Amino acid sequence: MAAQIPKHPLEIPPPSEKDWLKDDEEDFFLQDPDRQRDALPQPFRMVNKLVTLVFENAMEIIEEREMLREVEKLKVQPTKCFPTAEFQVTGRANCLAVSGKYIFVGLSEGLAAFTVFSWEEVCAWDAVKTEICAIHTLDLENEHHILLAVDEMGLVWLFCFHKESFRLIKILNEVEDISKRSTCVEVVLSPGGDYAGFLLQDSTKAWLEIYRLPKDSWLKEMEKSSGAAAGLAHWRRRRSTAISMKSLELRGDGSAEMESPVPATKADAKLSLPVLLLKVKPPKPVTGSSFKSPLDALKKVDDGIMLGLGYNHLIKDSQWEQREGIFCSTYPECLEAEGERKNKEEIPRHATFHFLLPSQILQVQPEMKVQPDVPAGISVHWDGSHNLCFYLLNHPLKDKVDSDPKPEVVWPCAAPIVCSAVSSCSRYLALACEDATIIIWDAHLGYPLSVTAILEERLIRSIHFLQSSAAASEETPCPGTDPACPIVQLLVLCTDSSFYLVKTPVAGKSSITLLADRPEDPNLAVSAVVPVLAFPSAALVFSWNGTVSLMNTATSQIVYCFSTPPSHAVASPWQPVFTVDSMNWCLLLQGHKQQQRGALAESTASHSTIFIFDFNSYSLKEAFPKEPSLPLKSMQNLPWVERCNIFLHERQQSLPGLRELLPEYWSRLQARAAAMDKERQKVKGQKKL
Secondary structure (H helix, E strand, O other): OOEEOOOOOOOOOOHHHOOHHHHOOOOOEEOOHHHHHHOOOOOHHHHHHHHHHHHHHHHHHHHHHHHHHHHHHHOOOOEEEOOOEEEEEEOOEEEEEEEOOEEEEEEOOEEEEEEOOOOOEEEEEOOOOOOEEEEEEEEOOOOEEEEEEEEOOOOEEEEEEEOOOEEEEEEOOOOOOHHHOOEEEEEEEOOOOOEEEEEEEOOOOEEEEEEEOOHHHHHHHHHHHHHHHHHHHHHHHHHHHHHHHHHHHOOOOOOOOOOOOOOHHHHOOOOOOOEEEEEEOOOOOOOOOOOOOHHHHHHOOOOOOOOOOOOOOOOOHHHHHHHHHHHHHHOHHHHHHHHHHHHHHOOOOOEEEEEEOOOOOOOOOOOOOOOOOOOOEEEEEEOOOOEEEEEEOOOOOOOOOOOOOOOOEEEEOOOOEEEEEEOOOOOEEEEEEOOOEEEEEEOOOOEEEEEEEOOOOOOEEEEEEEOOOOOOOOOOOOOOOOOOOOEEEEEEEEOOOOEEEEEEEOOOOOEEEEEEOOOOOHHHOEEEEEEOOOOOOEEEEEEOOOOEEEEEOOOOEEEEEEOOOOOEEEOOOOOOOEEEEOOOOEEEEEEEEOOOOOOOHHHHOOEEEEEEEEHHHOOHHHHOOOOOOOOOOOHHHOOHHHHHHHHHHHHHHHOOOHHHHHHHHHHHHHHHHHHHHHHHHHHHHHHHO
């Protein structure tokens, strides 16, 4: 017979046990009377429940992880690729860059140059013992290279590398007064080396400076300097031979005096300095209007073919104050966040800018000379701004640069712009906004290809154009003459390390695909993503755990994994030091030797190891096959007449008559405003009478 145990104890429970009765509302029965004394009293029964719940949750997590491991085992494991070569550098390597047949390494003390195939050091520069943090290079011609190096103090060093020697041209942002010194935040070098842009900051403000680089003058001056140096070397050899013979003749009495050789610096001619073209400041905040009528606002507008920054409006200061008062009374909980946002605006802002080739977006005046492979303007957007501004670079040189130039074209967006990207052929321009909206523009035709958005609540971190498999070709087309790709692919990286692929066909609806969701393991967070233009739909993915993977975005699979030797690991995987050589098809990655327990970390600080992964040594072409036939042929080999006919046909289909109607609409608006103003003046005159 089952024994019934009373639920309530005989004594009055203490106040701390008031909730136990709620948890055990049903009576507690024992089927076996012999186990009366085995039943746990309170509070041990509650502790037992909590411990059991913890164990059950732990088992669920373990079973879920075991299932994930089984799924990973069933997946096709990526092929591991080990380095094909390596070389040592003296000091800590902070950055890498490849230009032509040379590798430039920014070290903790100066610069070093290595050859691509022999991996031997050919030149080093450590005149001022400064630490180089970033390098941007470009191969001009005849083994002439431009180098822009940024040191730890934010100074920009402009070098010219020729015949295995560095030549310092100028420190661009150096000033005598240290209190007025500015630091360089970002450097962008135009594809052809005609222009260079620098984002500078000081303690209170930020601005953008665009320079024109006289590369043609540098080539001529370097050739003259090389001829003078060769003549000087020949003169030195002859002089040293004559002195040696004379010293042999007069060795007995030692009466001969040796003349000191001419120093090499006298033979070096100074190179031309870059010219400042443009100085762009952040946009000013929109304030109240001082215009009395719409006609006054229209008079301030230059023409009606573009939208401005919103300064010429008719909203008064009183209206701004009224709106702010309504907001403060309606949403008092947002005042604290609003104050934090205003404080953030006082910090120097950051800008993203790109050099753009001539296109329909930038309308150049007829008297301006434009070359198809030379940038004609830049696109700039500042953090927190809704506007994408375009500035022309073909303005005539002035004695004094305009400190606050007006943009030629302004594209307003519905949300602040987070990041942007330009394709390798400079034809397509992509924007990503804070609300996860992605816009892809065709710059040659001047209209958007697609406007899509990520439906999930994700914040976009960066966007990258990929090489389309249908447009991949062994021949690299000339910049500015590349035809429209049948499908434009854009890789989107979010802040939670998730990947999306946006496909936009020229004729059709765009699609967005989730390639990889947010990783559960924090060590698998993505630190960097770089497209590999040598292969279609290929991208390098760097993770925090030191993994370097090659993803095929067409199948969303990791096909190759680049691994360092067991004795080494990827140096600073959260900010890896690497570069991709698109000409020689190889990856250069810095690694460090793994320390044993008890060993000092400073033992390997004097040297760094650079590993080379030659793509030609692996079967990468099989993993990224190219389509045998191209839907569209390149216009590079077509006559100019056919090119113009194709362009005009596309233009006619995309924007039928819009450009012809826009000035007419604007003139009607101005005429209507003038008529309204005239009628208002007439009414005022009648009232006075």
